[in-house]
Amino acid sequence: MLFRKLIRTMGLYKAQFISMIIMIALGIGVFTGFNMEWYTLDVNVNEALEESGFADFRLVSEKGFSAEERDKIAAIDGVKRAARYLSVNTTVKDMGVDVLALTVTENIGVSGFYLMEGDKYDPESETAIWVSDKYADANNFKVGDKITLKYKDSEFEFEIRGLVKSSEYLICVPDSTQLMPDFDTYGYGFITPKALEKVFGAEFYTQINVHSDMEKADFIKAADKALGVTSMVLSKDDTVSYSEAQGEIEEGQTMGNILPVLFLAIAILTMVTTMHRLTASEKTQIGTFKALGFKDKRIVRHYTAFALFIGVMGTILGIGLGYFLGWFVMNPNGAMGTYIDMRSWTLYMPWFCWIVLVIIILFLVLIGYLSVKSMLKGTAAEALRPYSPKKMKRMRIEEKKFFKRLGFGTKWNLRDTLRHKSRTFMTLFGMVGCMVLLIGCFGMNDTLNAFVDSFYEKAINYELKINLDTENITNEHAMEIAEKYQGDWCASMSVQIGEDPYGVEIYDTPHDKVRFIDDAMETTTLGDDGAYICERIADELDLKEGSSLTFSPFGSDKSYTVTIAGVTRAMAKTVQMTRTYADKAGIDYIISTVYTDSTNIESDPMILNTQTRSAIIESFDVFMELMVTMVAMLVAAAVILGIVVLYNLGIMSYTERYREMATLKVIGFKDKKIGRLLISQNLWLTVIGVMIGIPIGYGVLDYLLTALASEYEMVLVIKPLTYLVSTALTFGVSLLVGLMIARKNKYINMVEALKCAE
């Protein structure tokens, strides 16, 4: 019998039940979804690194490594495997500007690949190539097709024997200036050492890749000792693939810490208020059960069953939503799939999520238990008396003159909000949450737009980037090329500062093709009186204007000391300076890139390849599209959150004030006037919610950007339109819910409402 009552009571309070279940589901969905995102990435990335033998350390030398040197490294105590490795950019014949990173590893177990389709790796083959499956897919290459690669002036033909994925190219970008992979124009292919020998006529490897569990410092010491020179050593963290994937994981963890907590807190707090109201309105029935002779335990069980039902339903739906969110981001064609190229996209939920879910259900049941308990207090006769809210007490504010001048509606609403503090607080919390999410989402969008706009629209003022063969070119020849095409040039090199690798870029920009970005994300020019460091370097090395900085290029025993003239923002961690200052400081360099507006470039053996501006910018469009999708999803969540919280509380307030409204109606108040009273209370709370939400939203965004600072040098930008739209949406939600509830006024049954005794 009680079970039937359970079902019917749920029907009676369906608005409350449904909104509670939605709230819990939304909270749990966002919680599990975000945590699943980073955890899935973590597990699958590690699997991807494992299965294609991602190297722990890379020794790099432009001059190449010999077999003896490799053996010396392999002999180091603590090194498991060492293999020489080469990755060189080649252009693909008849494929426009396509670049394929031609890759060779001596030991396919070290920095190798995972076969997706075709024949297994055959170390004896001299004509085979195993190509990135995504590049092949984007350019219609199939197993068995022939592909011709151009390197400098030579051409080599290979037969595609397999399609593969490699964790060395987990995030397949040519360099860190490109945000997103673009498999239409950039991919990779593996050939055998035998094929390499045939192509180059000799062995040539610029890296020794190593599997080892050693600490970086220990390995560097051991490697330097073994080879007798200082070598450039890159650890996993120094590679784009590993560091950016780790960055994504950390970013996911940060996001997973903020948003779900907000949603869950609102869900649980709403539950507390709703359960209390629900049991309060059932108080006489609770009393009746008690009077009939039901034991307290049985009554408690009956009412906690509501909480259990809400908890379990909300959790099941929430897990479903979590898996959907997880899948939405983490699938080969989803947001992460266009960024990270890995084989397995199996979703994993972190173990602690299950514990949290159980705790949430238990907590909800506890809330239910405590709510009934408070209604069961005392004798059956006491329990039978209807729940009476706290008595009205005069507030100090009422003594003030201005209060007396307030209209009836204002007084009514003011007292009502102060009397039902928990309901008021919850409404406020919901509005603040809605506002914070909206400011956060739209603000993130503004910030990223400003970021992309500065780095790509403003800073890139050239049409073509020409990459030169730094091994063979002379600076005179490079300057001739720059002059011929009226271009600016840059010499970039890898340097060691302390133990860590950084980039140094020396620019000559008479044609204004390359621009620099200052602290405020505006374009600026470099002065000739010192070097400029990017924000991340300034933070990591604790440097500021006027400090001096010493670096030494890898593979050279020279070191240079420069004075810091300022701090700029850059895509990669770099020290930038003008050619004039570099010459003054006596720095040796080789020009590596020319930036020009000409697109008609004559063949030159010293030109490795070219990149067009549109190809670079296209990859950011993909990035921005992903951002827009994420923003849209979160905005939808914010609006749902606002509507559900407000509707639930609105219905509660409506039920509680039913009698008062019936009285107003009997006295002669029109429905519209009563509706206005209800809506105006919501609107007041929205005004306060918006005022509190704006600074918190700003703070949350600031926290997120600080967390992301290791990846991108962004400046928090929130446009006035964002404030306007967020405020308008929050008010829209408030007004919509207000109208939905005010519509119910028409159906107030004055006779019924006023019949029962107080």
Next chain:
Amino acid sequence: MNIVELKNVTRVYTAGDHEMKALDGVDLTLEEGRFIVVLGPSGAGKSTLLNMLGGLDSPTSGTVVVGGKDISTLSNDELAEYRAETVGFVFQSYNLIPTLTVLENVALVKEIATDPLSSHDMLRAVGLEDHMKNFPSELSGGEQQRVSIARALAKNPKILLCDEPTGALDSETGVLVLKLLLKMAREYGKTIIIVTHNQNIAKMADTVIQVKNGKIKSCTDQENPLSADEVDW
């Protein structure tokens, strides 16, 4: 002059297949300025009658004319206006707004009535001038009912409709409230209609209406009604 004219008024409530006639072809004419008591057992239809007059409910058929205006065909908003201007209600359960003070509860009618009386005067008249700043929950039942009478009269309505106004009060307080009601009605020249099953109250009435099974059983004018003090409570 007639203030109320009911012609063949029927009110049928349906619940599922079941039909219940709360009022069954009621014809009734009432004169202005009189003290009218409607008597009848529970379920006789007396509250339905009062709700019809108050514009809280509309008849299934027939016409209800109050103060020369047919209210049986009014829209929701027009009914609200009618309630604001023409009738004042006093309930058994007072129905005060708990979040408004005594004075504010009475002053509330200024929001809607076109010709309200002074709230202070009304409260003085019911003897609550010292409690104006109190909230309803700080008053006794009798005091709360006096606030509700002050509120009903403050609208300056033509008719005062009272549904068991002394039902929740002890007899001593009940008598005080009745006296007050009568005094106020006479002083301000209002028609009072009280619905009750207390036969004693009927002894004070100018007109007594007996209702049974949704029909008017009798409508009698009393030549010499008793005063409250003369009634043996």
